[in-house]
Amino acid sequence: MKKLQVGIIGAGGVARTIHVPGLRMCPEAGIAAVCDENIGAARALEAGEAVTSYPELLARRDVDAVVVATPNYLHREIALAALEAGKHVLCEKPLALNLAEAREMADAAERSGLVHMTAFTYRYAPAIQYLRHLVDTGELGRIRTVRAAYLMALSKHLLGWRSTRRQAGSGVLADIGSHLIHLVQFLCGDIAALSASQRRFRDDPASDVEDWIAFLAEFESGARGTFEISRVCAGRGAGITEDIFIELYGTQGSALFSLQDPWGVRVLSGEAAEDPSSVLERRAVPEQFLKLPGSPRDPNQGDPRWGYRYDQAFQFVESVRLGKPRAPSFTDGLRCQAVLEAALQSCETRGWVKV
Numbered sequence: 608m609k610k611l612q613v614g615i616i617g618a619g620g621v622a623r624t625i626h627v628p629g630l631r632m633c634p635e636a637g638i639a640a641v642c643d644e645n646i647g648a649a650r651a652l653e654a655g656e657a658v659t660s661y662p663e664l665l666a667r668r669d670v671d672a673v674v675v676a677t678p679n680y681l682h683r684e685i686a687l688a689a690l691e692a693g694k695h696v697l698c699e700k701p702l703a704l705n706l707a708e709a710r711e712m713a714d715a716a717e718r719s720g721l722v723h724m725t726a727f728t729y730r731y732a733p734a735i736q737y738l739r740h741l742v743d744t745g746e747l748g749r750i751r752t753v754r755a756a757y758l759m760a761l762s763k764h765l766l767g768w769r770s771t772r773r774q775a776g777s778g779v780l781a782d783i784g785s786h787l788i789h790l791v792q793f794l795c796g797d798i799a800a801l802s803a804s805q806r807r808f809r810d811d812p813a814s815d816v817e818d819w820i821a822f823l824a825e826f827e828s829g830a831r832g833t834f835e836i837s838r839v840c841a842g843r844g845a846g847i848t849e850d851i852f853i854e855l856y857g858t859q860g861s862a863l864f865s866l867q868d869p870w871g872v873r874v875l876s877g878e879a880a881e882d883p884s885s886v887l888e889r890r891a892v893p894e895q896f897l898k899l900p901g902s903p904r905d906p907n908q909g910d911p912r913w914g915y916r917y918d919q920a921f922q923f924v925e926s927v928r929l930g931k932p933r934a935p936s937f938t939d940g941l942r943c944q945a946v947l948e949a950a951l952q953s954c955e956t957r958g959w960v961k962v
């Protein structure tokens with residue numbers, strides 16, 4: 608069977624550490640070309656032909672699908688051009704700079720009949736897949752409250768395009784808050800309304816975006832939640848050491864996730880949950896959740912805090928082979944973008960905003 612040929616647009620950090628190794632693990636995919644405006648960056652990936660113009664890459668008949676891994680301000684323009692050229696698209700998060708752009712992209716993707724996907728990479732963490740199973744099977748009952756945080760230390764790579772609204776959309780909210788919001792909506796359904804507060808603590812005259820934001824949320828289900836997102840938390844790490852916490856408290860039990868322990872969850876459920884003196888205990892994630900069904904990845908290879916990210920490439924390739932978009936699609940990217948927009952609006956109006 609002919610291999611699916613992928614083109615990568617944007618040869619920076621995420622392409623190097625997630626997309627290229629993920630695609631290389633898929634026996635049914637190849638990388639035909641890499642585009643970066645910096646030819647040295649494109650060549651350094653040592654994957655297919657290196658080019659500097661994305662229209663040139665999109666014009667290639669040997670490219671079936673593309674990964675858009677450029678800074679956020681280019682996602683809309685490149686993803687729309689890719690769909691127009693008939694290419695399936697895996698686009699990095701946040702999908703766009705704002706809600707209007709994200710809606711335009713999701714509409715175009717839905718109309719195209721092509722496969723479209725937003726790179727919400729952390730949902731492939733085994734413990735997240737298992738938490739979703741606990742929610743779906745009712746082990747926790749109805750979720751009443753959620754406590755979610757994504758905290759990291761200030762890292763040099765956060766300077767540059769990530770520090771301006773024009774290029775990033777917003778600061779820590781767009782950059783890592785988008786992941787957290789997607790994960791919580793994946794587990795608990797959509798957020799209906801929120802009230803937010805933000806601040807820039809870092810002394811950087813070149814930046815016009817927040818590096819801390821928190822909000823109180825009401826879910827469509829009636830659940831309530833708190834979110835805190837920060838990139839100024841010394842000691843919370845950067846890259847593989849940064850941490851996401853999600854705590855779910857339901858009518859029948861509770862479950863806690865930490866990105867630093869992706870093969871375990873702390874759970875209390877069943878009869879024990881009826882005893883107020885019981886506390887959560889760590890439960891190993893069952894074997895069947897350690898990778899997506901069918902993924903060629905060996906979960907025992909490498910650091911468990913990193914490897915699951917490669918399942919994203921597997922899902923993209925498999926979706927194209929099956930010919931159908933699956934979550935997280937551009938529509939999931941749009942749902943997340945609606946929350947980002949509401950949070951920014953709430954910070955400005957200093958009041959509750961409907962999503």
Ligand SMILES: NC(=O)c1ccc[n+]([C@@H]2O[C@H](COP(=O)([O-])OP(=O)(O)OC[C@H]3O[C@@H](n4cnc5c(N)ncnc54)[C@H](O)[C@@H]3O)[C@@H](O)[C@H]2O)c1
Nearest residue numbers: 617618619620621642643644648676677679699700726728
């Ligand atoms: N899913 C994840 O876990 C994850 C992790 C990191 C970054 N991201 C996202 O991936 C995207 C890229 O982030 P990054 O950390 O790799 O950034 P980066 O700055 O390391 O890389 C971006 C690359 O895009 C290139 N580029 C800029 N303009 C271009 C153009 N017109 N044509 C072609 N290439 C161009 C730059 O030269 C650079 O090499 C962002 O949207 C970011 O939010 C996602």
